Amino acid sequence: MTGSxxxxxxxxxSFGTTPRSRALDGVDLEIRSGEIVALVGESGSGxxxxxxxxxxxxxxxxxxxxxxxxxxxxxxxxxxxYRRRTQLILQDPLGALNPRHTVxxxxxEGIRLHGLAASDPEGRSEAELVAAALSSAGLRPPERLxxxxxxxxxxxxxxxxxxxxxxxLSPELLIADEPVSSLDASIRGEILALxxxxxxxxxxxxxxxxxxxxxxxxxxxxxAVMYLxxxxxxxxxxxxxxxxxxxxxxALLSVVPEIEGMEQTILTGEIPDPARIPPxxxxxxxxxxxxxxxxxxxxxxxxxxxxxxxxxxLPLPGHAAACHLAQVRAGAATGTATESGRTx
Amino acid sequence: xxxxxxxxxxxxxxxxxxxxxxxGWALFREHRSGVAGLVxxxxxxxxxxxxxxxxxxxGLSVTRSTGGILQPxxxxxxLGTDENGRSILTLLVWGSRISLFVGLLATAISMFVGTIMGxxxxxxxxxxxxxxxxxxxxxxxxxxxxxxxxxxxVLQRGLLTIAFVIGITSWPGTALLIRSQVLSIRERxxxxxxxxxxxGRWHQIRRHILPNxxxxxxxNTTLTVAVAILTExxxxxxxxxxxxxxxxxxxxxxAYSVGAMTTGSWWYILPPxxxxxxxxxxxxxxxxxxxxxxxxxxxxx
Amino acid sequence: xAEDAIVVDESLGSETLLDLRSLSVTYQTDQGPVPAVRxxxxxxxxxxxxxxxxxxxxGKSTLASxxxxxxxxxxxxxxxxxxxxxxxxxxxxxxxxxxxxxGASIVFQGALHALxxxxxxxxxxxxxxxxxxxxxxxxxxxxxxxxxxxxxxxxPSRAxxxxxxxxxxxxxxxxxxxxxACRPALIVADxxxxxxxVMVQAQVLGVLEKLVKDLDVGMMIIxxxxxxxxxxxxxxxxxxxxxxxxxxxxxxxxxxxxxxYTAALSAAFPxxxxxxxxxxxxxxxxxxxxxxxxPPGCSFAPRCPLAIEACREAEPELRxxxxxxxxxxxxxxxx
Numbered sequence: 001m002t003g004s005x006x007x008x009x010x011x012x013x014s015f016g017t018t019p020r021s022r023a024l025d026g027v028d029l030e031i032r033s034g035e036i037v038a039l040v041g042e043s044g045s046g047x048x049x050x051x052x053x054x055x056x057x058x059x060x061x062x063x064x065x066x067x068x069x070x071x072x073x074x075x076x077x078x079x080x081x082y083r084r085r086t087q088l089i090l091q092d093p094l095g096a097l098n099p100r101h102t103v104x105x106x107x108x109e110g111i112r113l114h115g116l117a118a119s120d121p122e123g124r125s126e127a128e129l130v131a132a133a134l135s136s137a138g139l140r141p142p143e144r145l146x147x148x149x150x151x152x153x154x155x156x157x158x159x160x161x162x163x164x165x166x167x168x169l170s171p172e173l174l175i176a177d178e179p180v181s182s183l184d185a186s187i188r189g190e191i192l193a194l195x196x197x198x199x200x201x202x203x204x205x206x207x208x209x210x211x212x213x214x215x216x217x218x219x220x221x222x223x224a225v226m227y228l229x230x231x232x233x234x235x236x237x238x239x240x241x242x243x244x245x246x247x248x249x250x251a252l253l254s255v256v257p258e259i260e261g262m263e264q265t266i267l268t269g270e271i272p273d274p275a276r277i278p279p280x281x282x283x284x285x286x287x288x289x290x291x292x293x294x295x296x297x298x299x300x301x302x303x304x305x306x307x308x309x310x311x312x313x314l315p316l317p318g319h320a321a322a323c324h325l326a327q328v329r330a331g332a333a334t335g336t337a338t339e340s341g342r343t344x
Numbered sequence: 345x346x347x348x349x350x351x352x353x354x355x356x357x358x359x360x361x362x363x364x365x366x367x368g369w370a371l372f373r374e375h376r377s378g379v380a381g382l383v384x385x386x387x388x389x390x391x392x393x394x395x396x397x398x399x400x401x402x403g404l405s406v407t408r409s410t411g412g413i414l415q416p417x418x419x420x421x422x423l424g425t426d427e428n429g430r431s432i433l434t435l436l437v438w439g440s441r442i443s444l445f446v447g448l449l450a451t452a453i454s455m456f457v458g459t460i461m462g463x464x465x466x467x468x469x470x471x472x473x474x475x476x477x478x479x480x481x482x483x484x485x486x487x488x489x490x491x492x493x494x495x496x497x498v499l500q501r502g503l504l505t506i507a508f509v510i511g512i513t514s515w516p517g518t519a520l521l522i523r524s525q526v527l528s529i530r531e532r533x534x535x536x537x538x539x540x541x542x543x544g545r546w547h548q549i550r551r552h553i554l555p556n557x558x559x560x561x562x563x564n565t566t567l568t569v570a571v572a573i574l575t576e577x578x579x580x581x582x583x584x585x586x587x588x589x590x591x592x593x594x595x596x597x598x599a600y601s602v603g604a605m606t607t608g609s610w611w612y613i614l615p616p617x618x619x620x621x622x623x624x625x626x627x628x629x630x631x632x633x634x635x636x637x638x639x640x641x642x643x644x645x
Numbered sequence: 646x647a648e649d650a651i652v653v654d655e656s657l658g659s660e661t662l663l664d665l666r667s668l669s670v671t672y673q674t675d676q677g678p679v680p681a682v683r684x685x686x687x688x689x690x691x692x693x694x695x696x697x698x699x700x701x702x703x704g705k706s707t708l709a710s711x712x713x714x715x716x717x718x719x720x721x722x723x724x725x726x727x728x729x730x731x732x733x734x735x736x737x738x739x740x741x742x743x744x745x746x747x748g749a750s751i752v753f754q755g756a757l758h759a760l761x762x763x764x765x766x767x768x769x770x771x772x773x774x775x776x777x778x779x780x781x782x783x784x785x786x787x788x789x790x791x792x793x794x795x796x797x798x799x800x801p802s803r804a805x806x807x808x809x810x811x812x813x814x815x816x817x818x819x820x821x822x823x824x825x826a827c828r829p830a831l832i833v834a835d836x837x838x839x840x841x842x843v844m845v846q847a848q849v850l851g852v853l854e855k856l857v858k859d860l861d862v863g864m865m866i867i868x869x870x871x872x873x874x875x876x877x878x879x880x881x882x883x884x885x886x887x888x889x890x891x892x893x894x895x896x897x898x899x900x901x902x903x904x905x906y907t908a909a910l911s912a913a914f915p916x917x918x919x920x921x922x923x924x925x926x927x928x929x930x931x932x933x934x935x936x937x938x939x940p941p942g943c944s945f946a947p948r949c950p951l952a953i954e955a956c957r958e959a960e961p962e963l964r965x966x967x968x969x970x971x972x973x974x975x976x977x978x979x980x
Contacts (some may be wrong), residue, residue, distance in 0.1 A: 020772035036779035042842040042843065042844060042845075044844055050663065055540060055885045057536065057539065057540065058919075069755075076544060079542075080544075083540060083541065083542045085544065086355040086543075087540060088540045089535050089536055090536060090540070091533075092533055095532060095533040095534065095536045096533040096534050096535040096536075097534055097537075098552055098556075100555055100556065109538065109543070109551070110541035110542065111539055113541055113542045113543055113547065113675060114542055136649075147360060154932040154933075155701075155932075157932075162537070164542075165537070165541065166540075169541070169542075184698060184700035184701055184933060185870070185871065185910050185913040185914070186700060186906075186909050186910060186913060186914045186928060186929040186933070186948075187928060187929075187932070188926065188928055189909075189912070189913055189926040189928020189929070190921060190926075190928040190930065191928075192928070192931070193926050196924060196926070205905050211842055211843060212843075213843075213917055214872075214914050214915045214916075214917055214922075217915055217918070217919075217922060217923065218922055218924070218925075218926040219919045219926060228537075228890060237923075241917050241918065242917075242918055251844070252843060252844065253917065255843050255844055255846070256843060256917060257872040257873050257875060257876035257877075257914075259869075264847065266844070266847045266848055266851060267844050268843060268848075270814060270842075270844070270852055271811050
């Protein structure tokens, strides 16, 4: 594999009129082929918007997406070429398949759009390409499914058909939006195992968008936690999930039902309206560390209320957090963290 | 081997399609009213197609008529005669050709314009969609019959003009229906998936949106035919039809102008009136049944 | 055998609110009868939270609907459904109406669609109160609505709001408040936290937990998520293909599953920090069985990693493996 790099740089996406709703408010993210990154957050955190920006379905208001240093074009032709390399698997496999198309037609759609059967280096026919894509998505023997309609498939099969449709384009990055949330528990593992296998056999990069921390622990190399349009903590999965530094990540982890022995920190309320992002640290009105006085003990409570923290590296391997308290605790210089001020 | 798989795949696909057609037919047959409508339509279509065989077109000529004036039904003229001594039955049989032809042609025009406008108004966001939607609404609020009368008066009298007038004034309803359907389909995730796979607009419309609105277009067609036939009757009745041809509408006009009502010549008024009602009714019945069969949301609990 | 369990329950002295006895539900369809629930015994006592776990099509929602005889007309029900001792299946209409809301109530999944969009939530909470207590003073209804909203952790000022003004979690709380309106002794919650974020899910589960403690009601929670049930229930019943395959204390079932299906469900929600789950998502091959064509013998055998020849011959009975823990698997407890 060539080892391509996708990079989102300072991506902002806002909608509507005053006050504009800031769905993404300055996000940087890097993914390499062969790597599995989990983008974790609650609904309203902007994680799906970020996935759409990286796929080129949503143009950023400011900022850009780069593939191997090349900014993502906006023309139809450029986007088409880009999408061959970057595929998004939508949530809701039943809705994402046209109910009037057979499995064969759904998987062949991308092959036809890009004329892949004519340009296949091994001279394979369209049917062979479809069969190959279905088999690599774990549907064997593929011919038996060719003529089925989506409603005749099980939930797991539908998800695999969707994945096969993307694999048929031989992409280098697969973005999966909540790949297992609509599936039965016993099917979950199989689909996640498929993503892992694709990374191993095809060298695919995978960006998994999910609210499920257990899923991240299952398959991701790296985790980025989003809150209200920003990445608030990122790092290797072991680091972030076992030594969370941001109070929000800690709270999220504490309410995962299967984690024992961690005192539950149930945040009050829900994610605020992205049109009214709180001043200072966007998490401060719900922050348990501020409420419990930990922030004032560390002398950063004023900064929490007034200064927007940047995502800065902590002196832990590959670990970064956007939190004044975490920076102070980690012994990093707070000066750089606080002077940055707000983003526009 | 793979080509074998492909050929058999095609054959299987065809078999599946015919199976689904059969399923649709079975569903249709559950609607008694729809089947009744279909039977009546079949009779009228047969009558229109077989007109040259069952009756002589010479019977339409005013100069060569053999009957008396406004003669009531008897054994020779089963439905009596008109003011020119022509057989009402002959007029009725030949009139069905014109009424059905104009109705179907007008519907084809209306469906074509309505589908294109509806598709475009629904698919394109922003200025284009909004402008097309306004145009559609504008046509919709223009009083339909006066506009039809104006156009029919301005243009040359003739069969095609009548069809054109009806077609061009009756599309907005179809367009609005199609637009609302397109608006809902274009938000389906599979449209977005096609976009992710690299599909442009044309592909999205052709492969995903059009096949999903076609059933609705078909169901709507039958309803539009009914309106078109009624309108043809109305226009002919108002004397705006093709003066050289006999249709059910022009028969009604003739009956009205000779005062068939006051003279009690019911045989001149009732037969064309009943025919119009029957054809319109059966198109509506078939349309309702079709809508039930083709619209999966109404189907099954 | 399940009869024994009931005897043990009663010896504990707490009141049995719900008692399902060899309950079977069969749907009549075009393809012939389809059994959805097949011989389920289950009890819920006052002050107890029982979780019913299973995947789509396992019969858990059908089970919930029979508690208030809400199953569709095409369903045939056999066995007994006793709510506070009265049989729901044979009950007359008048009694059934009194039972719905006041005796037992259901919190449905999908809170957005279950609420009327053109009525304020206060009016909707008050509706069952007015129906069940005709002639009640308006001021008293208002007071009850405020009290109910507070019980589910919402400010009484929310009563004037309409469903679209509330977030998903708040709507789910309103649904719970509605279910509590007539002070039922038994609450059935069907997927109460599905489609909610983890944080909101924790909030809602907290509300439910507090209600059971404060109001001393009995609760049955139905969910596909075994980890949610493990953290909020006392006892868990696991269903597969219309039958109970395992039953026992919540944590024991989640942490040390007896039945291989429960083990797979439990492993599907990995513990964060568990090195065994790292890059090793656990799942089961195959799909849940189609209720129209169930395999012979144990329904789970085709997907079971432990299946042997004997599994395909006879459907295993639910038997007590250790005190209080039941499983329907012939391989459990093998030496």
